[in-house]
Amino acid sequence: MKEVMSGNHAVSYGAMLSRAQVIAAYPITPQTQIVEMLSEFCRTGRLKAKFIKVESEHSALAACIGASIAGARAFTATSAQGLALMHELIHWAANGRMPIVMADVNRSMAPGWSIWTDQNDSLSQRDTGWLQFYCESNQEVIDTIIQGYKIAETVLLPVMVVLDAFVLSHTSEGVDIPEQKLVDKFLPPYKPQYKMDLNQTLAFGALVTPDYNFELKYQIQEAMEYSLTLARKVDKEFKRFSGRNYGLIEPYRCARAEIILVTSGTITSTAREVIDNLRKQGEKIGLLKIRMFRPFPAQEVIEALEDCKKVAVIDRNIGYGVGGILCQEIKSAFCNNARRPEIFGYITGIGGRDVTPDTIMEIVIDVRKNNKADNRIKYVGLRKLR
Amino acid sequence: MLEIRMHGRGGQGGVVALEMLASTYFKQGQFVQVFPEFGAERRGAPVAAFMRVDKRPIRLRCKIYKPDCIIVLDPVLLNSVKVTDGLKKDGWVLINTDTENPLENLKLGKGFNIATVNATAIAVKYGLGSRTSPIVNTTMLGAFCGLPFGPNISVLKNTIKGKITIKTNNNLLAADEGCKSVKIYQN
Numbered sequence: 001m002k003e004v005m006s007g008n009h010a011v012s013y014g015a016m017l018s019r020a021q022v023i024a025a026y027p028i029t030p031q032t033q034i035v036e037m038l039s040e041f042c043r044t045g046r047l048k049a050k051f052i053k054v055e056s057e058h059s060a061l062a063a064c065i066g067a068s069i070a071g072a073r074a075f076t077a078t079s080a081q082g083l084a085l086m087h088e089l090i091h092w093a094a095n096g097r098m099p100i101v102m103a104d105v106n107r108s109m110a111p112g113w114s115i116w117t118d119q120n121d122s123l124s125q126r127d128t129g130w131l132q133f134y135c136e137s138n139q140e141v142i143d144t145i146i147q148g149y150k151i152a153e154t155v156l157l158p159v160m161v162v163l164d165a166f167v168l169s170h171t172s173e174g175v176d177i178p179e180q181k182l183v184d185k186f187l188p189p190y191k192p193q194y195k196m197d198l199n200q201t202l203a204f205g206a207l208v209t210p211d212y213n214f215e216l217k218y219q220i221q222e223a224m225e226y227s228l229t230l231a232r233k234v235d236k237e238f239k240r241f242s243g244r245n246y247g248l249i250e251p252y253r254c255a256r257a258e259i260i261l262v263t264s265g266t267i268t269s270t271a272r273e274v275i276d277n278l279r280k281q282g283e284k285i286g287l288l289k290i291r292m293f294r295p296f297p298a299q300e301v302i303e304a305l306e307d308c309k310k311v312a313v314i315d316r317n318i319g320y321g322v323g324g325i326l327c328q329e330i331k332s333a334f335c336n337n338a339r340r341p342e343i344f345g346y347i348t349g350i351g352g353r354d355v356t357p358d359t360i361m362e363i364v365i366d367v368r369k370n371n372k373a374d375n376r377i378k379y380v381g382l383r384k385l386r
Numbered sequence: 387m388l389e390i391r392m393h394g395r396g397g398q399g400g401v402v403a404l405e406m407l408a409s410t411y412f413k414q415g416q417f418v419q420v421f422p423e424f425g426a427e428r429r430g431a432p433v434a435a436f437m438r439v440d441k442r443p444i445r446l447r448c449k450i451y452k453p454d455c456i457i458v459l460d461p462v463l464l465n466s467v468k469v470t471d472g473l474k475k476d477g478w479v480l481i482n483t484d485t486e487n488p489l490e491n492l493k494l495g496k497g498f499n500i501a502t503v504n505a506t507a508i509a510v511k512y513g514l515g516s517r518t519s520p521i522v523n524t525t526m527l528g529a530f531c532g533l534p535f536g537p538n539i540s541v542l543k544n545t546i547k548g549k550i551t552i553k554t555n556n557n558l559l560a561a562d563e564g565c566k567s568v569k570i571y572q573n
Contacts, residue, residue, distance in 0.1 A: 004409045004418060116424060166424040167447050172405055173419045174412050266447040273445045352424065356448040 001177050007168030010138040010175050011077060011103045011161070012037035014145025016047045017183040018101070020075035021190075024052040024063035028082040029115045030165040031105040035077055057082035061089040061102075068098035069204050071195035073149065076100070079165065080107035080114075080121045087125070090158075094129025094220065096205055099152035099159075099190070101145060102130075106265065106316075107165045108351045116352020117165035119265065119317035123293075123325045129220050131159045131227055132294040134264040138168060138175045140291075143244055146183055150234050153190050155223045164316075165352065167266045178242050186241045224295040231292060248297040251304045253279055254286030259367055260305055260341075262313040264290045264326060267348075267355050271314070274360045285364065290326060298333035305330070306339045312367040314360070316349040323347070323377040342373040348380040355381070387440040388535070389450045393469050394459035394523075397429040402549075403459075403523035404437045407530065409545045410537045411439045419444045432467050457530065458482060459505075459522055461492075470494055480530055480568070482506060482522055489571055500571045503529035508563050512556040524550070524557040528564030539565045 005013070011034045015023065023042070025035035041047035050067075054060045057078050064074035078086065083104055093100050104122045108114040122132060131151065135141045141163050148159035163169055194202055208216060231248055239245035253275050254260055263271050268289040275287045288304050288311075305311050315324025322328055327345035334340045346363050349355040362380050390407075394400035401422045408418035419438040427433050436450045452472045458481040463469060470479060477498045482505035485491040494500060505522035515521035524546055531539040543558050550557050 002412070004405060004412050004420070166421065170424065171419060171421040171447070172408060173444070174417060269445045269447045354448050356451075357446070 001179075002174055003177060004172050005138060005175050006033065006170055006172045007135075007138045007141050007163050008033035008105070008170065009037055010142040011145060011163070012041065013175075013177055014142040015075045015101070016041050017142075017178060017180060018075075018146050018149045018187055019073065019184075019189070020047070020049050020101075021072040022050045022052065022064065022067035022074045023076065024054050024060045024067070024074070025076050025078070026054055026057045026060050026082060028057070028079050030107060030169045031077045031079045031082070031103070033169070034103060034105075038075075057085040058089060061086045061093060061100075064100045064102075065089060065093055065096065065098055068093075068100050069096070069196045071190065071192045073153075073190045074098075074100045075102070077103040077105070079105045080109055083121045083125065084109065090125055090128045090130065092205070093158045095216070097156040097220075097223075099149070099156055101148040101152055101159045101161065103145065104160050104162050105165050105169045106162055112351070114351050115165065117167060117265075117316070118350045118352065119162070119315075119325070122160060122162045123317050123319075125160070126294055126325070129157060129224070130294060131157055131224075131231070131292070133159070133161050133292055134290065135161065135163045135168065136266060136268045136289065136291075138171070138173050139244070140246060141168065142175055142177065143238065143242065143246070146178065146187060147231075147234050147238050149190075150187050151227060151231050154234075155227050155230055157220070157223055157227065162265070164266045176242075176244075182241050186238065227295055228292075228297055246291055248292040249300050249304060250289040250291065252287040252289065254288065254304060254308070256284055257286035258284040258309045259364070260286045260288050260308045260311050261360070261363070262288045262290060262305075262311060262326065262330060264293065265316060267314055267316060267360070270355060270357060271360050274357050274364070278364065293326075293329075296329050296333070298329075301330060301333050302337055305334075305341055306337060308341050310342045310344065310367055310371075310373070312344045312346060312363050314363060315345065315347050316355070318347055318350065323375070342371065344370065344373045344378065346378045346380050353381055387438055387444070388455065389453045390437040390439075390455045390457065391450055391453040392435045392437075392457040392459065393463050393467055394433055394435070395429075395463070396427040396431045396433045398459050399521055399523040400433060400435045400459060403527055404435045406523075406542070406545050406549055407527055407537075408437055408439070409549070410527075410542045413541055413545065414537060416441060417444050432463055453477065455480065457526060459526060464492060464494075470498070473498055478533060480526065480533065482526060501529065501533055501568050502571070503532075503564050503568045505529065505564060508560050508567070511563075512553075512560045514553060514556060514560055525560040525564035528561030529568040531561075532565040532568035533570070
């Protein structure tokens, strides 16, 4: 069934269709509508889940971890300061191998107090052991939540589905809502191998001496590496059910491209428009969308970019003291590769500043005229300060 | 692509109205995108909502700076907001007003089309909202269907039936009357 709905409600529908059994959340703009709708689904019985109201985001994730240990499919959603407050338990969920799915609506970290989008909140959780997917449309949001559970429960790691504040969260567009019976076939009930059970006592989160802990951490990395193969497989399987898939990355019009822009989130969508216009004028330019950020699909990224001359990475985030975070990942992927394009890093759209086709054209014009990249950060749409 | 900006006040139902209009286009096989002004909204304060409609998937995900059409829910907004800001040449302004002579009285400027409807009177007539704060959104959507590029009023009425559960019939009557009574002026 097709309906016009916001990105937030696409998340709610995704969690409902996935038959989440425990939802624990604390409201925070711009995420609130997600859990508002889920609480409504629970009230009317459309979703048979336990909705737990908690006093903070820290407790929200703690409740999800408890539920997950008990063998339930758990869901939560948050943004910015809420995600930061969860930080301790973000590690706990991954180290405890809990297949929780969480939606993070990207919101700039305060202060300056902000409700608008940039990626610093989710990217600052990049080394915690959560898988991360960045979405481009509301359709991708609903589909990725459903895919997320399948991946999480197979690999036993938590999954974060990320969407831009307002540009997706509060923007309504046509969404094809997958049929429940198809989702049920794709995503059977969660049956953990180990769970809290009074008849078979097990310890969760117990003391682990130096004799064993290294191996536990190693296994998380091993699971991360396997997630690349798994996520690809799940995405293909999803296509058989729904007719749609997304890939871990998506090269767009990259054939014989000399310049390739690299984007994530909604900037990708606007950039497609720019690329089409430039291709029409005969320019050899393409686009690479990064959908999966953790684990980072480095090999696929290398293969998509190694034949072009120049890469322009567009980051809606900043790693203070270094530069754009996506740009660092891509440079690092190419570090030991024999063939390497020039890699230029651009930062734009911070704190929800609008990213228009003109913003992207400014980047294209800059990258056209420079043949040699250096490590300077380039800012686009930044007001002159002095 | 058709780009629309709607001016109203927080709590007047502007976003809901554009969502209904979007659903109407969507049912006719068009692609749509609706978003509010990104930010905190306060009841009674001037707010805007935006919509894109196209025959092909909409990939632009930035704000609308040069709309083809402006819808003004509250005529008093003209005192504080420059509603025609960025409006394309030969674009449209649909405004809720009781004036019979909008070209002279509203001082909107030249180079675009003006359409008027007395949506406040129609909303009050059908008991939508109160006399002091009437809910004009369904009437204005009806009037929008009366514009040369507007969608089919019967499809709009189907959408209203699906989305509005209180005073549904009066909202339908108001939409019909809005559609029939819209007046168009070339400026």
